[in-house]
Amino acid sequence: QSALTQPPSASGSPGQSVTISCTGTSSDVGGYNYVSWYQQHPGKAPKLIIYEVSKRPSGVPDRFSGSKSGNTASLTVSGLQPEDEADFYCSSYAGNSNLVFGGGTKVTVL
Amino acid sequence: EVQLVESGGGLVQPGGSLRLSCAASGFIFSNFWMQWVRQAPGKGLVWVSRINSPGTSTTYADSVKGRFTISRDNAKNTLYLQMNSLRAEDTAMYYCVGGWPQGNYWGQGTLVTVSS
Numbered sequence: 001q002s003a004l005t006q007p008p009s010a011s012g013s014p015g016q017s018v019t020i021s022c023t024g025t026s027s028d029v030g031g032y033n034y035v036s037w038y039q040q041h042p043g044k045a046p047k048l049i050i051y052e053v054s055k056r057p058s059g060v061p062d063r064f065s066g067s068k069s070g071n072t073a074s075l076t077v078s079g080l081q082p083e084d085e086a087d088f089y090c091s092s093y094a095g096n097s098n099l100v101f102g103g104g105t106k107v108t109v110l
Numbered sequence: 111e112v113q114l115v116e117s118g119g120g121l122v123q124p125g126g127s128l129r130l131s132c133a134a135s136g137f138i139f140s141n142f143w144m145q146w147v148r149q150a151p152g153k154g155l156v157w158v159s160r161i162n163s164p165g166t167s168t169t170y171a172d173s174v175k176g177r178f179t180i181s182r183d184n185a186k187n188t189l190y191l192q193m194n195s196l197r198a199e200d201t202a203m204y205y206c207v208g209g210w211p212q213g214n215y216w217g218q219g220t221l222v223t224v225s226s
Contacts, residue, residue: 051212097169099157
Protein backbone atom coordinates (compact mmCIF):
# COMPACT_ATOMS: atom_id res chain seq x y z
CA GLN A 1 0.00 0.00 0.00
CA SER A 2 2.55 2.61 -1.12
CA ALA A 3 1.24 6.11 -1.67
CA LEU A 4 0.74 7.36 -5.20
CA THR A 5 3.27 9.97 -6.33
CA GLN A 6 2.14 13.56 -6.88
CA PRO A 7 4.27 16.69 -7.31
CA PRO A 8 4.22 18.68 -4.05
CA SER A 9 3.31 21.92 -5.78
CA ALA A 10 2.00 23.44 -8.99
CA SER A 11 1.08 26.96 -9.98
CA GLY A 12 -0.40 29.10 -12.70
CA SER A 13 -1.77 32.56 -13.35
CA PRO A 14 -5.49 33.26 -13.53
CA GLY A 15 -6.91 31.97 -16.81
CA GLN A 16 -4.05 29.56 -17.40
CA SER A 17 -4.14 25.77 -17.11
CA VAL A 18 -2.33 23.56 -14.64
CA THR A 19 -1.92 19.79 -14.83
CA ILE A 20 -1.17 17.55 -11.85
CA SER A 21 0.18 14.04 -12.29
CA CYS A 22 -0.50 11.02 -10.10
CA THR A 23 1.81 8.07 -10.66
CA GLY A 24 1.20 4.60 -9.36
CA THR A 25 1.77 1.07 -10.57
CA SER A 26 -0.01 -1.58 -12.58
CA SER A 27 -1.51 -2.77 -9.27
CA ASP A 28 -3.43 0.43 -8.71
CA VAL A 29 -3.67 3.31 -11.22
CA GLY A 30 -2.71 1.20 -14.20
CA GLY A 31 -4.88 -1.74 -13.27
CA TYR A 32 -8.25 -0.11 -12.64
CA ASN A 33 -10.32 2.79 -13.93
CA TYR A 34 -11.10 3.87 -10.38
CA VAL A 35 -8.98 6.98 -10.03
CA SER A 36 -10.54 9.86 -8.11
CA TRP A 37 -9.44 13.43 -7.45
CA TYR A 38 -10.27 15.60 -4.45
CA GLN A 39 -9.92 19.31 -3.74
CA GLN A 40 -9.27 20.43 -0.17
CA HIS A 41 -9.28 24.03 0.95
CA PRO A 42 -7.48 24.90 4.23
CA GLY A 43 -9.42 23.76 7.27
CA LYS A 44 -12.10 22.10 5.16
CA ALA A 45 -13.03 18.54 4.28
CA PRO A 46 -11.97 17.19 0.88
CA LYS A 47 -14.46 17.43 -1.98
CA LEU A 48 -14.76 14.92 -4.82
CA ILE A 49 -14.14 16.57 -8.19
CA ILE A 50 -13.33 13.61 -10.47
CA TYR A 51 -14.16 9.91 -10.21
CA GLU A 52 -13.59 6.89 -12.43
CA VAL A 53 -10.67 8.70 -14.10
CA SER A 54 -12.64 11.36 -15.94
CA LYS A 55 -16.20 11.68 -14.65
CA ARG A 56 -17.35 14.83 -12.87
CA PRO A 57 -19.95 14.80 -10.09
CA SER A 58 -22.91 17.07 -10.54
CA GLY A 59 -22.01 20.69 -9.81
CA VAL A 60 -18.28 20.42 -10.51
CA PRO A 61 -17.24 22.90 -13.22
CA ASP A 62 -16.06 21.45 -16.51
CA ARG A 63 -12.81 23.37 -15.98
CA PHE A 64 -11.76 20.27 -14.08
CA SER A 65 -10.89 17.26 -16.22
CA GLY A 66 -9.18 13.94 -15.64
CA SER A 67 -7.35 11.41 -17.76
CA LYS A 68 -5.09 8.38 -17.46
CA SER A 69 -2.27 6.85 -19.46
CA GLY A 70 -0.66 3.67 -18.24
CA ASN A 71 0.25 4.00 -14.56
CA THR A 72 -0.18 7.78 -14.48
CA ALA A 73 -3.38 9.73 -14.02
CA SER A 74 -3.67 13.47 -14.53
CA LEU A 75 -5.93 16.27 -13.39
CA THR A 76 -6.12 19.43 -15.48
CA VAL A 77 -7.60 22.65 -14.18
CA SER A 78 -8.31 24.98 -17.08
CA GLY A 79 -9.02 28.69 -16.80
CA LEU A 80 -7.55 28.92 -13.31
CA GLN A 81 -9.53 31.00 -10.86
CA PRO A 82 -8.44 32.34 -7.46
CA GLU A 83 -10.79 29.95 -5.68
CA ASP A 84 -8.97 27.00 -7.27
CA GLU A 85 -6.05 27.56 -4.89
CA ALA A 86 -6.15 24.44 -2.72
CA ASP A 87 -4.58 21.05 -2.08
CA PHE A 88 -5.46 18.32 -4.57
CA TYR A 89 -5.27 14.60 -3.89
CA CYS A 90 -5.63 11.60 -6.17
CA SER A 91 -6.72 8.17 -5.06
CA SER A 92 -6.92 4.79 -6.74
CA TYR A 93 -8.49 1.45 -6.07
CA ALA A 94 -5.61 -0.94 -5.41
CA GLY A 95 -7.26 -4.35 -5.55
CA ASN A 96 -8.46 -6.62 -2.70
CA SER A 97 -10.75 -3.82 -1.51
CA ASN A 98 -7.85 -1.52 -0.72
CA LEU A 99 -7.47 2.14 -1.58
CA VAL A 100 -4.41 4.34 -1.86
CA PHE A 101 -4.04 8.14 -1.92
CA GLY A 102 -1.40 10.36 -3.40
CA GLY A 103 0.68 12.64 -1.22
CA GLY A 104 -1.14 15.75 -2.38
CA THR A 105 -0.32 18.75 -4.56
CA LYS A 106 -0.63 22.34 -3.42
CA VAL A 107 -1.91 24.50 -6.28
CA THR A 108 -1.11 28.20 -6.11
CA VAL A 109 -2.83 30.79 -8.28
CA LEU A 110 -0.22 33.44 -8.92
CA GLU B 111 -28.93 17.85 2.08
CA VAL B 112 -26.32 15.16 2.70
CA GLN B 113 -24.74 15.31 6.15
CA LEU B 114 -22.10 13.18 7.80
CA VAL B 115 -21.39 14.21 11.38
CA GLU B 116 -18.48 12.58 13.19
CA SER B 117 -18.08 12.46 16.94
CA GLY B 118 -16.03 10.66 19.57
CA GLY B 119 -12.60 12.14 18.97
CA GLY B 120 -10.42 13.54 21.72
CA LEU B 121 -7.20 13.15 23.67
CA VAL B 122 -6.21 9.61 24.61
CA GLN B 123 -3.05 8.09 26.05
CA PRO B 124 -0.92 5.66 24.04
CA GLY B 125 -2.38 2.19 24.33
CA GLY B 126 -5.84 3.54 24.94
CA SER B 127 -9.10 3.17 23.01
CA LEU B 128 -11.65 5.41 21.35
CA ARG B 129 -14.87 4.79 19.44
CA LEU B 130 -15.72 7.17 16.65
CA SER B 131 -19.29 7.56 15.39
CA CYS B 132 -20.63 9.08 12.18
CA ALA B 133 -24.30 10.00 11.89
CA ALA B 134 -25.54 10.07 8.30
CA SER B 135 -28.55 11.85 6.83
CA GLY B 136 -29.79 13.11 3.49
CA PHE B 137 -29.05 9.93 1.53
CA ILE B 138 -29.96 6.24 1.69
CA PHE B 139 -27.20 5.20 4.10
CA SER B 140 -27.96 1.48 3.83
CA ASN B 141 -27.22 1.55 0.10
CA PHE B 142 -23.75 3.03 0.45
CA TRP B 143 -20.39 1.44 1.16
CA MET B 144 -18.62 3.63 3.72
CA GLN B 145 -15.03 4.48 4.57
CA TRP B 146 -12.82 6.13 7.17
CA VAL B 147 -9.98 8.31 5.93
CA ARG B 148 -7.52 10.12 8.19
CA GLN B 149 -5.22 13.10 7.87
CA ALA B 150 -2.38 13.78 10.29
CA PRO B 151 -1.78 17.48 11.05
CA GLY B 152 -0.21 19.14 8.01
CA LYS B 153 -0.06 15.86 6.12
CA GLY B 154 -1.95 14.10 3.32
CA LEU B 155 -4.99 11.86 3.21
CA VAL B 156 -4.61 8.22 4.20
CA TRP B 157 -7.25 5.53 3.69
CA VAL B 158 -8.05 3.62 6.89
CA SER B 159 -10.93 1.22 6.33
CA ARG B 160 -14.10 0.44 4.38
CA ILE B 161 -17.28 -1.52 4.94
CA ASN B 162 -19.86 -2.76 2.46
CA SER B 163 -23.50 -1.67 2.56
CA PRO B 164 -24.92 -4.55 4.65
CA GLY B 165 -21.89 -4.52 6.96
CA THR B 166 -20.79 -8.05 6.12
CA SER B 167 -17.41 -7.27 4.57
CA THR B 168 -14.60 -5.03 5.85
CA THR B 169 -11.03 -4.18 4.85
CA TYR B 170 -8.28 -2.24 6.59
CA ALA B 171 -5.03 -0.51 5.84
CA ASP B 172 -2.04 -2.50 7.05
CA SER B 173 -1.20 0.24 9.56
CA VAL B 174 -4.42 -0.32 11.53
CA LYS B 175 -5.19 -3.97 10.87
CA GLY B 176 -5.84 -5.87 14.08
CA ARG B 177 -6.28 -2.67 16.09
CA PHE B 178 -9.23 -0.89 14.44
CA THR B 179 -12.70 -2.25 13.70
CA ILE B 180 -15.21 -0.65 11.35
CA SER B 181 -18.91 -1.38 11.77
CA ARG B 182 -22.29 0.12 10.97
CA ASP B 183 -25.89 0.18 12.16
CA ASN B 184 -28.12 0.74 9.16
CA ALA B 185 -31.20 1.09 11.39
CA LYS B 186 -29.52 4.07 13.07
CA ASN B 187 -27.81 5.42 9.92
CA THR B 188 -24.54 5.35 11.81
CA LEU B 189 -20.98 4.29 11.00
CA TYR B 190 -18.44 3.42 13.70
CA LEU B 191 -14.71 3.01 14.10
CA GLN B 192 -13.46 1.24 17.22
CA MET B 193 -9.81 2.12 17.74
CA ASN B 194 -7.73 0.09 20.20
CA SER B 195 -4.03 0.05 21.12
CA LEU B 196 -3.70 3.61 19.92
CA ARG B 197 -0.27 4.96 19.01
CA ALA B 198 1.11 8.46 18.62
CA GLU B 199 1.12 7.97 14.85
CA ASP B 200 -2.66 7.51 14.90
CA THR B 201 -3.01 11.22 15.75
CA ALA B 202 -5.09 12.69 12.94
CA MET B 203 -8.38 14.14 11.80
CA TYR B 204 -10.64 11.19 11.01
CA TYR B 205 -13.15 11.66 8.19
CA CYS B 206 -16.27 9.60 7.64
CA VAL B 207 -16.76 9.10 3.89
CA GLY B 208 -19.75 7.85 1.93
CA GLY B 209 -19.16 5.92 -1.27
CA TRP B 210 -16.61 3.44 -2.58
CA PRO B 211 -14.13 3.52 -4.11
CA GLN B 212 -14.71 7.21 -4.66
CA GLY B 213 -15.68 9.28 -1.67
CA ASN B 214 -18.86 11.00 -2.74
CA TYR B 215 -19.69 12.47 0.66
CA TRP B 216 -17.35 13.66 3.43
CA GLY B 217 -17.95 14.69 7.00
CA GLN B 218 -16.09 17.57 8.64
CA GLY B 219 -13.95 15.18 10.66
CA THR B 220 -13.22 14.46 14.30
CA LEU B 221 -9.75 15.01 15.76
CA VAL B 222 -7.99 12.18 17.58
CA THR B 223 -4.87 13.03 19.55
CA VAL B 224 -2.78 10.24 21.06
CA SER B 225 -0.39 11.63 23.63
CA SER B 226 0.71 11.12 27.21
